[in-house]
Amino acid sequence: MGSPREAMTVVVLLGAPGAGKGTQAPILAERLGVPVLASGALLRAVAASGSPLGAEVDATMRAGQLVPDATTVEIFLERLAQPDAARGAILDGFPRTAGQARALDEALANRDGAIEAAVYIEVPEDELVGRFADRRICAAAGHVYNLRLKPPASPGVCDVDGSELVRRPDDEEATVRARMRKQLAPLAEVSAYYRDRGVLTSVDGTRPIEDVTASLLAAIGPLAPGTAAS
Numbered sequence: 001m002g003s004p005r006e007a008m009t010v011v012v013l014l015g016a017p018g019a020g021k022g023t024q025a026p027i028l029a030e031r032l033g034v035p036v037l038a039s040g041a042l043l044r045a046v047a048a049s050g051s052p053l054g055a056e057v058d059a060t061m062r063a064g065q066l067v068p069d070a071t072t073v074e075i076f077l078e079r080l081a082q083p084d085a086a087r088g089a090i091l092d093g094f095p096r097t098a099g100q101a102r103a104l105d106e107a108l109a110n111r112d113g114a115i116e117a118a119v120y121i122e123v124p125e126d127e128l129v130g131r132f133a134d135r136r137i138c139a140a141a142g143h144v145y146n147l148r149l150k151p152p153a154s155p156g157v158c159d160v161d162g163s164e165l166v167r168r169p170d171d172e173e174a175t176v177r178a179r180m181r182k183q184l185a186p187l188a189e190v191s192a193y194y195r196d197r198g199v200l201t202s203v204d205g206t207r208p209i210e211d212v213t214a215s216l217l218a219a220i221g222p223l224a225p226g227t228a229a230s
Contacts, residue, residue, distance in 0.1 A: 009087065010080070010088050010089055010091060010114065010115050011034075011089070011115070011220050012118040012194065013025055013028070013119055013121070013216075014119065014187065014190060015187075017128065017179060018128040018176075019128065020123070020209070020212060022092070023144075024121065024209075024212060025090050028213070028216055028220065029089075029090050031217060032090070034087055034089050034090060035084050036090045037076060038093050039094040039096070042079055043067060043075065053074075070103065072094065076091070076104065077107055080111075096186055100190075101115075101193045117219055117220050118190075119202075119216050119219050120191050120202045121205035121212065121216075123205040127206055128176070129177060131149070132171040133173065134148050136152075136156075137168055138158040138160065138161065138164075138165060139158075139164045140161050140163035141160065141161060143158050143161075149209065150209070152165060203215040203216055203219070
């Protein structure tokens, strides 16, 4: 499979929609010196690449279907082969099922890699629904704010580009609860898979952002290559 590469540490960041993965992932990546690999962004990038694989992924997504597990794992492995991921990565939004988790484990084992830690940001469902009610999105570039947890400096205005902050229609309570019902069951399966493997750590996601970060780093930090324990 090509020339040998140094062993890598790959960390899976788990949590329901609204748990705070999007906030915590870049913080963890900066502290650990590894990239964030977000499934949605990766799939969109491949779909727009113009490659044969990209055309296949684009057609699948346009048809409203799920990209096959084997294809998704292949995309993640190709991204992990890039120089900036030589020491590992934070996976955000993948694996989504226990089957994907097993397939990823097998593929990483062939590359002298492993999932060394899976960290689960736990937040009760009612709290998650409330967070979506408080969420506001930058109309220009999609920067995310929360009126309680991460408010903008000026009400209704994006700190980054000054554009209007809006509430998405799919943040309404009924829509959010329906989405939760579809996503929480597979999330529980993935969490159970990593718990059985002895690599899962759960943290309380209802605490302040800085406290959640500290708990995540306590679980991940000692494992990351070249990173001292905090």
